[in-house]
Amino acid sequence: MTDISPPHEVSHLARVELLSPKPQETLDFFTRLLGMYVTGQDGGSVYLRGYEDPYPWSLKITESRTAGMGHAALRTSSADALERRVGSLRSGNVEGTWAEDEFGFGKTFSYQSPDGHDLALVWEADTYQAPPELRSKILTRASKKPLQGIPIKRIDHLNLMASDVTAVKESFERHLGFKTTERVVDGATEIGAWMTANILGHEVACMRDATGGRGKLHHVAFYYGNQQHNADAAEMFREHDIRIESGPDRHGITQGQFLYVFEPGGNRIELFGEPGYLHLQPDAETKTWLMSDFDTALAIGGAKLPMETYFTYGTPSPLSLEDHEAQFSAPAAQPAPAAV
Amino acid sequence: MTDISPPHEVSHLARVELLSPKPQETLDFFTRLLGMYVTGQDGGSVYLRGYEDPYPWSLKITESRTAGMGHAALRTSSADALERRVGSLRSGNVEGTWAEDEFGFGKTFSYQSPDGHDLALVWEADTYQAPPELRSKILTRASKKPLQGIPIKRIDHLNLMASDVTAVKESFERHLGFKTTERVVDGATEIGAWMTANILGHEVACMRDATGGRGKLHHVAFYYGNQQHNADAAEMFREHDIRIESGPDRHGITQGQFLYVFEPGGNRIELFGEPGYLHLQPDAETKTWLMSDFDTALAIGGAKLPMETYFTYGTPSPLSLEDHEAQFSAPAAQPAPAAV
Amino acid sequence: MTDISPPHEVSHLARVELLSPKPQETLDFFTRLLGMYVTGQDGGSVYLRGYEDPYPWSLKITESRTAGMGHAALRTSSADALERRVGSLRSGNVEGTWAEDEFGFGKTFSYQSPDGHDLALVWEADTYQAPPELRSKILTRASKKPLQGIPIKRIDHLNLMASDVTAVKESFERHLGFKTTERVVDGATEIGAWMTANILGHEVACMRDATGGRGKLHHVAFYYGNQQHNADAAEMFREHDIRIESGPDRHGITQGQFLYVFEPGGNRIELFGEPGYLHLQPDAETKTWLMSDFDTALAIGGAKLPMETYFTYGTPSPLSLEDHEAQFSAPAAQPAPAAV
């Protein structure tokens, strides 16, 4: 364990790029329903931010043949920390490249997780400056809460599907100084890990792809900070034909409140209610869930996380969500109510 | 339709008797977890009330070999209305008997629904008078909110399982002046009906027993009036080994917020959050849900109401909940996560 | 007390007309912030409805020199009930006039309360039919919840300021069959009364005008049915320069959750959270609050209802809200924090 990096070198998840085969519908989802602001456009990409995101954008939507994650970038805690993290990655034989052509951010180091996810580290970032008409009276709020849909505040966290959870987890611990707050083991196999760079339950999580796939996105989460908004959002999604996978409910893991839906492009999105347990105790041990506690780990209430999607579907996916689900479903067994 | 009784003859559901093979555990459930007050005891029965129930009791727990509903009593809107309702029932060849030996209530007419449920009508009822130490500063509150568990306010409604929903519904309409606010039809068969005597979505509902059984209790609901309390209660039940069937979520039908659990004696209990849609419009038509809308009808969020219990299990049940569930479950199909 | 009308003759508050000297700002308040739909326009008036209002409109905004209530109309429970109520009013020497030229409603009987408020009774009303794009999947919902602002569901209740509370109260009891659920007395004087035609805590309330004024509007309330929405609305009003008078908090009287603001035209508007106590018990006595309990009566939490506006300002008002407040305020007494 001597290889673990010092803590506090990474501050938080700053931005994610989502790929969508239906970019206009995906954009409508995030703007009309989730009240995100459009702040820029560039070729086939649109840049968006929630009303409390501190930078010019936290979400980039890019047209693509398939759904998936373009990249996710973590912001370090200083310019030096960025250099040290890149140094650590390279010392671990993780290749990567520097670039600096993203709107609102400076030079960025791009690399891949052990499972092939496209990740990045960045320090230089513009602080978003709202125009006068969007300035909030609440000084910690980077812009007014919009009057559109049920607006999310900001990006929250990232969940990666991986063929090898432990390898991904160890990369975050070793090179980025993340701490694993909770994990799930099935016998000798680690099937989930929740990792943080601060006191949150997680900025990044990794879960085992039950199909054995590599490098997929499980979900990106956006923050409400409030249970009622998850309930309101569920009703909104139901009315507007957005498919709800599970929730609103609360995970035992992290105690975070979840609502999982699929945006029209096919990526799974989580709406995140109350933030769950805050890890203030500096020497708390990693909590390990066993399969015998898996029910509580997944949901404190009665919500089900379905095998045919939640544990098997990530993006990019070779099949559409509907086809995937059909393939991974149990043989039909439940007769229609009146037929019994 | 000329046979429908005038409205407003029945005021509300006043009390329910639950039978339990584990009376002490059932009592603990309602007192320790749900904060009900014990107000009396009589032989193998205990009387309880929620802190806003207006009468000396709304729930009677009676020891019995099997779970089930002993009886449910509706309070009429006047002494005359009671006579008129009994007259209507008798004119419809519904037999029944008068008695007046229940604690806190006067003479009561007991009869059976067309499906065999034990129902009763009563007018005479004592208004609960709290002792000084339990008096609330809030004048509409019959007693202080207890500091125990997550206290329910009062009894809310009753849901009956029936072999013939239409017969039960018509009995409530014809003899008691209930109005059907919503119903579900599967082709030509009515598989659910929600009925009210006032502006609530329902005091009494009836759902088809998918096993063809007769005269069972589906659930009794207790009122929180608040979504957060449903969420808090779910966590409490999880911690205290009370099995959650589904929720918290919101039905499309009635817009009521639900959380279904099984009390230790085996009866299904609903915790009822926000009251849902209030039927203020006097000439609103009955809303009819089709099977094509059944998903939204059951839950606005992602909650599932499982065929192997929700549509098939009522009390009394020939099988334990676990055995019932096993028998009505689909053949095992979902591999454990790590096994895929 | 033999003169009290039978209950259930009136169903509910169907619509209110608000007068505004700033009709465009008032319209913006109800559409942009509170998500009401515009359904019609006629001369200097605009018609609006909340997404669960059952009729073509519940609110009419009419340009006028001063703020105030144009009229409020209650819907009876039948055509015959309308005739009976008019008969009762006329037998009590209450004059009135018939008209039938309002959009979406049929013939209407207009009269004045003993204090001079313009009231109306109506039976004939069109049920609102949403165009396909606004149809909700939730069958009890007359139209989709808008994606604009924090939408109210429907009109809820009316609160009248009066020089003589008892006279207004007795008129509702005697001629309309309302029941007084709660009242406040100051010695021998009735200073507030909450009245209902069903099981709600109130459709109509009346409070004493501490300035001795006659026939003013205290407030019209719109329904959220949910505490969080009151909190969200408070934040929205703060950001959008709508003055908050008090709340969010919960009254002891009715247990209703309140948030009071002034719409730009000067009328006080209440946003109504959870509905509070439901009067299911048919023979419950009227609850009487004394001045010694007045603190709890007004607010269960720490909210203050200020004498210089809440108990003295109604519309129409001879002074602007700011001038009224200055005149009725205590002499300046609180030094600025740093000045002490």
Next chain:
Amino acid sequence: MTDISPPHEVSHLARVELLSPKPQETLDFFTRLLGMYVTGQDGGSVYLRGYEDPYPWSLKITESRTAGMGHAALRTSSADALERRVGSLRSGNVEGTWAEDEFGFGKTFSYQSPDGHDLALVWEADTYQAPPELRSKILTRASKKPLQGIPIKRIDHLNLMASDVTAVKESFERHLGFKTTERVVDGATEIGAWMTANILGHEVACMRDATGGRGKLHHVAFYYGNQQHNADAAEMFREHDIRIESGPDRHGITQGQFLYVFEPGGNRIELFGEPGYLHLQPDAETKTWLMSDFDTALAIGGAKLPMETYFTYGTPSPLSLEDHEAQFSAPAAQPAPAAV
């Protein structure tokens, strides 16, 4: 600014000792109403913890002639950090003493803030181990949520009243590495500062004592993490004769949800709802509120924070709360409603 310590040397507020002239009533307040567990007793002191506090206690109640704060202890992020922080304090001529006789914690460095508040730093702390019957199924939860009252989760933050806010603030920045997230200035005078050692809005705040007093406690806050619990607690306090000063509402500063009450011993206690804004951005500037924004700074809704208590009363206080309030109140100006 070269004198500011590195960040992350202090982890969080671990424990507070409250002095009470009514220790039994104070204990009842925290156990019966707020559901804290008693974990130890020693002479005139009782040790308590909330169900998610990670150590054997977070609150010590000690009998005393007057109310006030005995001491507050911050936990460092390591043993070395403790040595470094003590070194910094001593290099700044802050005297202090080492001791190690507190239940559940190791050696502790005690010192005084520039305004005379008794503070302490500690590293060694036992992790609380719940006995089997109190173990939670939720692994991040140190013990089961009690079924008593409306249980707080854990201690949250500390607010100190000071004659010189800037001096206290600079001590936290310089010696402990705290970051000031927000402050309020009145002209050239800093009248409030909110400081954190992590991403929370504050672990410690300091507000100017408008009476010019030194070294008092303004309040200790306990965490619900949920708005509804603040509302539920307000109702509980109202019923159980605990005086509510203000709330529930949300501050503009920190966006934290507040409810202020006075525990029976006279100390102000805050119940803390949603955690408010989380400071994820590492290079965010301190936000400065001006007196022109003070209304929004204090409360987003309509709550008032009264000059005669909130800005002038802290503990220890030479006067009882009632006498203090009378002395600092404006001359009586508001006539009783009916008297106008």
